[in-house]
Amino acid sequence: MSVPLVTDCPELTAAACTLAQAYGLPNELKEEPFYLELFLDGLALVWRTRTDLQPLRLSFTDGPQAWRQQQGGGRQEAVVRALGIAKGFRPSVLDATAGLGRDGMMLAHAGCQVYLLERHPAVHALLDQAVVHAKQDERIGGWVQERVQVLPRGSLIESETITGQLQAIHPQAVYLDPMFPERGKTAAVKKDMQMLQALVGGDEDADALLPAALALASHRVVVKRPSSAPFLAGQTPSSQIKTKKHRFDVYVKKAYS
Ligand SMILES: C[S@@+](CC[C@H](N)C(=O)[O-])C[C@H]1O[C@@H](n2cnc3c(N)ncnc32)[C@H](O)[C@@H]1O
Numbered sequence: 345m346s347v348p349l350v351t352d353c354p355e356l357t358a359a360a361c362t363l364a365q366a367y368g369l370p371n372e373l374k375e376e377p378f379y380l381e382l383f384l385d386g387l388a389l390v391w392r393t394r395t396d397l398q399p400l401r402l403s404f405t406d407g408p409q410a411w412r413q414q415q416g417g418g419r420q421e422a423v424v425r426a427l428g429i430a431k432g433f434r435p436s437v438l439d440a441t442a443g444l445g446r447d448g449m450m451l452a453h454a455g456c457q458v459y460l461l462e463r464h465p466a467v468h469a470l471l472d473q474a475v476v477h478a479k480q481d482e483r484i485g486g487w488v489q490e491r492v493q494v495l496p497r498g499s500l501i502e503s504e505t506i507t508g509q510l511q512a513i514h515p516q517a518v519y520l521d522p523m524f525p526e527r528g529k530t531a532a533v534k535k536d537m538q539m540l541q542a543l544v545g546g547d548e549d550a551d552a553l554l555p556a557a558l559a560l561a562s563h564r565v566v567v568k569r570p571s572s573a574p575f576l577a578g579q580t581p582s583s584q585i586k587t588k589k590h591r592f593d594v595y596v597k598k599a600y601s
Contacts, residue, residue, distance in 0.1 A: 345376070345377070345378065345543070346369075346370055346376055347369060347370075347376060347378045347379055347380060347389075347465065347466035347543070348364070348369060348370040348371060348372055348373050348374070348376060348379045348380070349363055349364040349367065349369040349370070349371060349379070349380040349381075349382065349387070349466075349469065350364075350371065350372070350373050350379060350380070350381060350382070351381060351382040351383070352381065353382070353383070353384065356382050356383075356384070359382060360382040363382065363387075363469070363473075367465055367466075367468065367469040367472070367497075368465055368497075369465055369466065369469060376392070377391065377392050377393055377542075378390065378391055378392065378466065378542075378543055379392070380466055380469060380470065381399065385401075386401065386402075386403070386473055386474070386477055387401075387402075387469065387470055387473045387474075388400060388401045389402075389466065389470055389539065389543070391539050391542065391543075394539075397535055397538075397539060398535075400470070400535075400536050400539050400540075402444055402445070402470050402471065402473075402474040403474055403477065403478075404445070404449055404474055404475070404477075404478040404481075404484065404488070405477060405478055405481045405483070405484060421450050421454070422585050422586075422587045422590070422592055423447045423450055423451065423519070423566070423568065423592060424450060424451060424454045425585055425592075426566045426585045426592035426594055427451060427456065427517055427519065427564075427566055428517070428563075428564060428594075428600055429454055429455065429456070430600070433600060434454070434455040434456045434457070435456055435515075435516035435517045435563065435564075435600060436456065436457040436458075436459075436513070436515045436516050436517070437451050437456045437457070437458050437459070437515055437516070437517045437518070437519055438458075438459045438461060438500075438510070438513060438515040438517070438518045438519070438557075438560065438561070439451070439458055439459065439460050439461065439519045439521075440461045440499075440500045440518055440519065440520055440553065440557060441461075441462070441519075441520050441521050441522050441523075441547070441553070442460035442461055442462040442467075442471055442494075443462065443467060443471070443521065443540060444467070444470070444471065444536065444540065445460055445471045445474065445475065447519065447521060447568070448460045448492070448519070449478075449488075449492065451519070452487065452488065452491040452492045453484075453487065455491070456491065457491050458491055458492050458493070459493050459495055459513055459515065460475070460492065460493065460494045460495060461495045461498060461499070461500065461505070461510075462494075462497060463497060463498060463499040463502070464497075464543065464544045465497055466543065467540065467543065467544060468494075468497040471494060472494045475488065475492055475494050478492075479492075495509055495510075496509070500518075500553055500556045500557060500560065501549065501552045501553060501556050510560060511560075514560075514562065515560065515561055515562070516561065516562050516563045516564070516600065517561050517563055517564045517565065517566065518557035518558075518560055518561040518564075518565045518566075519565075519566050519568075520550075520553050520554070520557055520565065520566070520567045520568070520576065521567070521568040522547040522550035522553060522576070523540070523541055523544060523545065523546055523547040523550070524546070524547075524569065524570050524573050525546035525548075550576060551576060551577040551578075552577075553576070554567065554576045554577040554579055554595075555577065558595060558597065561597060562597065562598070563596070563597055563598055563599070563600055564594060564595060564596045564597060564600075565594075565595040565597075566592055566593070566594050566595070567581070567592070567593040567595070568590055568591070568592055568593075569590065569591045569592075569593060570589065570590060570591075571586065571588075571589055571590060571591055573591075575593060576593065579595070581593035581594050581595050582594055582595055582596040583596070
């Protein structure tokens with residue numbers, strides 16, 4: 345599904361054109377159901393047919409994500425525990441299904457070196473711009489610059505991506521949170537996740553991610569699943585961390601030492 349990047353502000357026309365080119369997106373709006381709109385304060389994803397939903401603005405410096413980092417920030421977050429953060433030890437993590445970057449930023453905030461990989465062009469653009477803004481922020485810019493890198497758009501299961509930058513990174517851990525088809529059906533699904541799911545679909549090829557992640561990670565792979573979902577690729581994990589709605593399946597290759 346093609347997602348144009350456009351603007352309504354005449355003073356942003358040139359910037360929108362440059363960004364569209366940089367992210368390989370069209371710069372002209374036709375009948376597409378989704379588009380990215382450039383505002384003075386950044387990009388927003390608009391779902392044309394769902395006028396009841398606010399455009400999705402991704403920000404790590406304002407709103408719920410900033411709050412989550414200030415309050416939790418933390419080692420108590422299940423995702424952080426699943427990655428195996430211990431006293432004085434922070435693994436390097438490839439977040440290979442980065443999406444809106446919330447889990448990845450949480451891991452970076454907890455002290456991990458985090459590489460964010462996303463394959464959808466519009467989601468990649470939204471995420472990359474949010475990280476660019478976060479790097480310029482007075483409060484969080486320091487650790488974001490030091491620990492967060494958005495990789496060029498790609499996928500662990502596309503050979504062009506793997507032969508390039510990923511092997512050089514050699515992460516200790518790979519984190520996977522592919523879209524699960526059931527997600528959109530519950531009322532509790534957050535609006536931004538509904539929007540993301542309508543845009544990217546159900547990640548039907550997700551099973552292929554596990555062997556690729558296990559081949560790349562030196563120490564462990566962590567997979568986030570809804571509580572009732574089967575194991576990714578039908579593979580039983582070494583251990584699990586459970587929360588009310590989710591499970592973190594942990595596949596240990598070797599202990600961190
Ligand atoms: C459920 S969302 C991830 C949410 C993310 N953990 C967060 O905290 O915002 C899944 C994302 O993974 C991306 N994705 C799925 N399969 C992928 C693959 N093979 N390579 C790269 N990205 C992938 C999808 O495009 C989607 O944006």
